Amino acid sequence: MHDRPRLLLVALLLASITLTALDAREGSPFDPLRRGVDAVLGPVDSAVGGAASAVGEAVSAVGDLADRDEFERLREENARLRRQLAEGEGDARAAEQLRSLLGQADELRLLPARVTAAGGALGFERTVTLDAGERDGVRPGQSVVSADGLVGRTVRVGPWTSTVLLVDDPEFGAGARLAGTGALGLARGAGPGRAEWTQVEPGPVAEGEVVVTSGSDTFAPGLAIGRVRSVRPTAGGLTRTAVVDVLADLGSLALVGIVLDEARSGPRQPLPTP
Amino acid sequence: MTAVGWAVGLLAVVAVVLQETVVERLPLPGAAPDLVLVVVVVVALLRGPRTGVVTGFAAGLLADLGSDHELGRLALVYVLAGFLAGLLEDDVRGSVVVPAVTGAVAATVAVLGYAAVGVLLDDPRTTGGALWRSLASVVPYCAALTPVVVPPVAAVLRRVDRRR
Numbered sequence: 001m002h003d004r005p006r007l008l009l010v011a012l013l014l015a016s017i018t019l020t021a022l023d024a025r026e027g028s029p030f031d032p033l034r035r036g037v038d039a040v041l042g043p044v045d046s047a048v049g050g051a052a053s054a055v056g057e058a059v060s061a062v063g064d065l066a067d068r069d070e071f072e073r074l075r076e077e078n079a080r081l082r083r084q085l086a087e088g089e090g091d092a093r094a095a096e097q098l099r100s101l102l103g104q105a106d107e108l109r110l111l112p113a114r115v116t117a118a119g120g121a122l123g124f125e126r127t128v129t130l131d132a133g134e135r136d137g138v139r140p141g142q143s144v145v146s147a148d149g150l151v152g153r154t155v156r157v158g159p160w161t162s163t164v165l166l167v168d169d170p171e172f173g174a175g176a177r178l179a180g181t182g183a184l185g186l187a188r189g190a191g192p193g194r195a196e197w198t199q200v201e202p203g204p205v206a207e208g209e210v211v212v213t214s215g216s217d218t219f220a221p222g223l224a225i226g227r228v229r230s231v232r233p234t235a236g237g238l239t240r241t242a243v244v245d246v247l248a249d250l251g252s253l254a255l256v257g258i259v260l261d262e263a264r265s266g267p268r269q270p271l272p273t274p
Numbered sequence: 275m276t277a278v279g280w281a282v283g284l285l286a287v288v289a290v291v292l293q294e295t296v297v298e299r300l301p302l303p304g305a306a307p308d309l310v311l312v313v314v315v316v317v318a319l320l321r322g323p324r325t326g327v328v329t330g331f332a333a334g335l336l337a338d339l340g341s342d343h344e345l346g347r348l349a350l351v352y353v354l355a356g357f358l359a360g361l362l363e364d365d366v367r368g369s370v371v372v373p374a375v376t377g378a379v380a381a382t383v384a385v386l387g388y389a390a391v392g393v394l395l396d397d398p399r400t401t402g403g404a405l406w407r408s409l410a411s412v413v414p415y416c417a418a419l420t421p422v423v424v425p426p427v428a429a430v431l432r433r434v435d436r437r438r
Binding site for chain 1: 290291292293294295296298299301304305306308311322323324326327328330331334335336337338339340341342343344345346347348349350351353354357360384385388389391392395397398399400401403404407408411412
């Protein structure tokens with residue numbers, strides 16, 4: 001009788017390790033199980049998380065903002081910030097050219113969603129759950145933005161909810177540019193509120209420069225990721241790296257927008273010769 | 275399933291939902307406290323290692339399924355925590371020190387165990403910075419939270435006992 005808990009301990013430890021090993025491979029056999037849990041616990045999270053947010057908002061809210069108004073305000077602010085971002089760096093003509101080069105859409109098709117839960121895994125993971133899912137048109141790999149900039153990308157989508165990998169999670173990576181110089185590079189998550197910029201082409205990196213998405217299958221171009229905080233000294237390396245402060249306030253997200261896929265309808269136009 | 279089994283299962287589900295919706299979103303410095311770990315520890319303290327490891331496994335799998343890492347990683351460390359806390363099985367309803375110390379030890383073991391598996395899996399999330407941050411925040415938070423969680427969990431388990 002005294003040995004039974006020890007036996008049980010060993011059995012369950014082995015079971016856990018086996019599950020981890022199986023799940024670590026490509027095409028995990030547990031995806032249907034995760035979907036099932038998302039489908040059942042997702043609405044519960046939405047209800048409890050919604051109630052918890054409502055209490056929090058009731059305490060902190062000064063004005064009485066309806067969801068719609070709040071969303072409109074966020075959208076306007078987003079557009080304004082993006083304009084500012086493109087125009088504020090360098091002279092207006094260069095900014096205009098950069099804008100065209102980035103192929104930046106004037107209007108993003110945004111789906112409003114509320115953050116209902118967050119994932120931490122003992123502090124090693126940075127994810128949030130949104131109350132919009134497959135039925136609302138959300139697909140894995142879509143960009144998520146807030147008024148301040150890029151929040152993350154959808155990684156798992158259930159029927160009613162979706163999980164977002166945040167910009168500062170070390171698993172996160174996105175092709176990016178410096179808004180000022182247009183230099184190409186990669187932005188990777190580096191822990192709470194931080195990202196790392198790796199520039200793959202030669203050129204200077206200055207503190208305070210804004211890092212924006214360069215545009216890819218996943219990310220719409222020109223979404224602000226962060227601002228360069230400090231440049232790492234490199235000794236003869238080909239790439240330059242810098243620490244970036246993420247612009248979006250990932251610690252207190254409430255309402256966000258999911259950028260719905262937008263198929264490009266026509267061929268891209270070349271720039272007019274100056 | 276026994277009545278205790280149902281009660282423990284319900285506690286695990288409630289803990290996971292509250293962890294994701296409320297605790298992870300609290301504006302606290304560092305990493306969030308782990309309510310699921312704390313509930314596993316309290317159940318183990320009150321009911322011994324057998325119930326402890328089973329609760330840890332069930333709650334861990336549920337937490338794993340809702341997150342973005344490999345299945346079984348939290349289950350592994352919660353099972354360990356449930357066993358260790360179960361070895362100290364005692365009537366801790368009146369005590370603050372025993373639950374607090376057990377919570378701190380369990381959280382330390384859980385964070386280190388989780389990071390160790392991360393290193394084995396070459397997980398980019400397992401960085402030195404993340405490990406120190408988790409140790410510096412999760413451990414004291416769990417130490418503070420464990421004595422608070424003892425009364426409600428004890429009340430649920432006592433209710434089940436009375437009905438039997």
